[in-house]
Amino acid sequence: MANGIYKITEDFEKALSDYTGAPYVITVDNQSNALFLSLMYEKICGQEITIPDRTYPSVPCEIIHAGGKVKFKETKNKTLTGAYQLEPTNVWDSALSFTHNMYKAGTHMCVSFTGPYKHFKLSKGGAILTDNHDAYLWFKRARYSGRRECSYHDDHLDMLGWNFYMMPELAARGLLLMSQFYNGEGKPKHNEDLELPYPDLSKFKIYTEANR
Numbered sequence: 001m002a003n004g005i006y007k008i009t010e011d012f013e014k015a016l017s018d019y020t021g022a023p024y025v026i027t028v029d030n031q032s033n034a035l036f037l038s039l040m041y042e043k044i045c046g047q048e049i050t051i052p053d054r055t056y057p058s059v060p061c062e063i064i065h066a067g068g069k070v071k072f073k074e075t076k077n078k079t080l081t082g083a084y085q086l087e088p089t090n091v092w093d094s095a096l097s098f099t100h101n102m103y104k105a106g107t108h109m110c111v112s113f114t115g116p117y118k119h120f121k122l123s124k125g126g127a128i129l130t131d132n133h134d135a136y137l138w139f140k141r142a143r144y145s146g147r148r149e150c151s152y153h154d155d156h157l158d159m160l161g162w163n164f165y166m167m168p169e170l171a172a173r174g175l176l177l178m179s180q181f182y183n184g185e186g187k188p189k190h191n192e193d194l195e196l197p198y199p200d201l202s203k204f205k206i207y208t209e210a211n212r
Contacts, residue, residue, distance in 0.1 A: 006168035012175045013127070019181055019188060020111075022103040022129035024136035027166040027174075028143050031095055031112035031126030032058040037142050037164065038091040038108040038128055039066035041135055050087040054080050054198040059093055060207040070210070072202035082193030083109065094129075096196060100181070100188035103129050113174065119191045120181075122174050125166055 013025040028034050035058070039049075045067030051059055053072040060070040063086070083094040085107075092104065095112035098119040103109060109129040113122035128139055141148060146161030181189050201207055 006171065008168050008175065009166055009171040012171040012178075015175055015178045016127055016129075019100055019178065020098075020103050020129055021101040022109070023131045024129070024133065026128045026130070026136060026139040026143065027171060028126050028128065028164045029166055030114055030124055031110050032062055033143075033162070033164040034110035034126040034128045035059065035086075035091065035093065036062040036066055037139055037162070038110060039063060039068060039086070039089065040142070041108070041138055042089045042091060044068040044089060049089065051093070052080060052084060053200050053202040054078060055084075055093065055201065056095060056198060057201060059086075060201060064207070064210045070207050072207075074202075079195050079197045081195040096194040099191040103131070105131055108132075108135065117194060117196060119194065120174075120177065122170060122177065125170050125174065
């Protein structure tokens with residue numbers, strides 16, 4: 001361990017930072033929890049958050065869990081392509097986007113490594129890309145049960161966090177798999193945004209009734 005967080009996790013986060021262009025990267029156990037933490041940091045409780053009506057079901061779930069209200073925006077197609085903003089926040093759902101220098105300044109971009117359709121097939125996991133140092137420090141504690149990077153016997157426990165950290169075995173595998181995103185000369189590759197079909201979530205009362 002390196003002061004409470006596994007060194008291999010820090011190495012993986014550094015590799016992700018180098019590839020995506022994000023100054024800070026915080027890995028978590030899945031992208032849904034990355035969205036939740038980002039929305040909690042943005043303090044969206046009571047706010048209306050606009051998202052496409054065709055997206056993965058966990059997105060409205062995390063908005064509601066964070067205290068927000070979901071507003072669906074009608075999309076022309078039955079598919080979703082690349083990244084989109086959870087308006088009006090600085091949070092981006094980037095589950096379908098992962099490429100070199102993808103980071104957008106001033107945002108919390110949430111990427112996914114879960115499932116068979118992603119560019120980065122890690123089986124499970126996600127990360128938050130950010131350039132906000134204060135947010136970075138908050139995310140690191142929030143994912144780790146509110147703990148600082150020291151033994152809990154020595155910590156002054158003063159934050160309610162969550163158990164969202166990435167297992168070191170996955171971080172180790174992720175670090176090995178990063179090589180697929182570079183060519184034989186060590187230059188980073190570009191990945192096109194993914195496009196996937198999703199149901200129209202605005203038809204399901206569970207998301208709209210939670211707004212009442």
